[in-house]
Amino acid sequence: MQPTATATPQHPVSAVPNAAGRFGAFGGSYVPETLVAALEQLRAQYDAVRNDPSFWGELEGLMRTFVGRPTPLYLASRLTGAARQRAGSGRGANIWLKREDLAHTGAHKINNTLGQALLTLRMGKKRIIAETGAGQHGVASATAAAHFGLACDVYMGAEDVRRQRLNVVRMKLLGARVVEVGAGSRTLKDATNEAMRDWMGSVEHTHYIIGSVVGPHPFPMIVRDFQSVIGRECRAQCLQTLGRLPDAVVACVGGGSNAAGIFYPFVDDAGVALVGVEAGGRGNGAGQHAAPLSFGAPGILHGSLSYVLQDRDGQTADVHSCSAGLDYPGVGPEHSYWKDAGRVAYTAATDAQALEAFQLLARTEGIIPALESSHAVHEAVRLATTLPADRHVVVNLSGRGDKDVDEAVRLIGLK
């Protein structure tokens, strides 16, 4: 695979995808014919609302009154202090948190589900389905369904049902049905398979709200657009608070929706370093991590061409992460494009590093982050220690960690 893009003023990195859903060489639409009509309908509906102020007005109203946007950009002073202590010799950039954990339901996922639920209503469909790993997208989908009076079934791997019990209860309270998936690795990949199977037989009256910037065209584009509210707010908040753009923006990457959302409004700002942090799990060996951009190769999974963890025959590899939301062998095609274009640097944080950052943020700031976001916090602290003290690093705190307390007790050995 050749590097796919050289940005010029005429062709900025942000000018993707094309009409076929291609981000450079990546993306596209590799799906059973049964889904083509539904994807075409979605594409047409999205085209229709793209320049419709009434649609975006309604969504923005919900974001303000129901979600609690804009979320704050918060200077994490004591976390910055901890980074400076590590760095020594007067170094250590300021660390800012984009507080998506304060969005309703406790994560950025609601930005996407409300947007897609509005599309569902415009398509005249009465039921939504969703896949979920950590349960945050499931809860956000169930919330959108309750808000709009839609039926909602959420597919969730049996292993994730075990380690994210709190979110299972929340989804049920919100009136959704949680369908436990016992096939394959019993995690996010298998939940996605089952949701797609459901959709194959229910496309006429059901919309599938994919929870990340993955899947066939137009999903990666639509989810990115709905999540870009994070980066638009963040960019404006930086200009207002700092009087300039930040030096770096850091976000965790599973499928990559919170990262795409905060990165996208910055991709044409050459002076802003963008860093995506994958799940490094227990190490570099096969099956020990969930880091396709770091250790994988281009391949096709769940309808698009992107970096993926596969064996040499194209069978999807087993993955591991302490974080259910990052425990996925694929990644959104736009991230693959940004990687090969050299626009975003991708790295990985291990389980141990994420757990350490999880505790560090709790103790220095009084904020318990999601285990997913903890991967980004680790990298933000590491990056801050390498920079002078007058620099600014923003980390997308994509979710809060209440859902992770049982798993943290198990992994850290808290009593």
Added chain:
Amino acid sequence: MSRIDSIFRDLRAAGRKALMPFVCGGYPSVGTIAAALPELQRAGASVVEIGIPFSDPIADGPVIAAAMHEAIASGCTPASVAAEVRQARAAGCTLGIVAMVSVSIVWRLGPDACFRQLADAGFDGVILPDLTAEESGPWRAAAANAGLTTTLLVAPTTSPQRAAEIARACTGFVYVLTRAGITGESGDVVTGRIAERVRMLRQVTDLPLACGFGIGTPEQVRQVVRDGGADAAIVGSALVKRMGAAAKAGESPAAAAGAFCRELGAGLA
């Protein structure tokens, strides 16, 4: 002329319809397919589809998905499935043989290398269940270079214009889904709708039409090829289930496949 073309030409000349059994590569164990192919030929099958096991077959229902997972776990690979076909051909099997293979596998192996490997082993064509007509250009070219026919799927949700495009992208035969959803047996095959789809497709293509998804009894075979007017009926999950059950009962899955195929053949008459 490819073997698939001549099989359907001969069937049409004789006014006959085809039974297309689907078997899962490496299931219930590696080696079963080489033994099952001659049984299926003796039982009157015309073309056999062999599913190359894939870890994430989103178009497949629980029976075939579980069979694929079991096959992969027991060491089945695209190369081992090809080796079984090679063995059957060496033993004189003259069935039409097509591979049902996910683009995930083909992309990773490389379309040219993958299709050449399949053709060398004795496959006559490929069915690409997760490839759209729009994306199919380079894949079709690679299959044609290797001497394989390419079959894409037409769904109940496909518009007539689109169906014409899909048919133009196909060689050998067109795979017509009897219903939306995933593979697996179903109680009802809606004959009227199939007949309508077949009539529509006849106006846009001369290629043979093979109907699949949800067909598992001689009566359903009859509904598809006689009442529905299709050229062939594809039976997958029901057959895979019987082969798995035979193995568990200590019987020959290959013989069970032949016996079931003979039973289904009653629906062709």
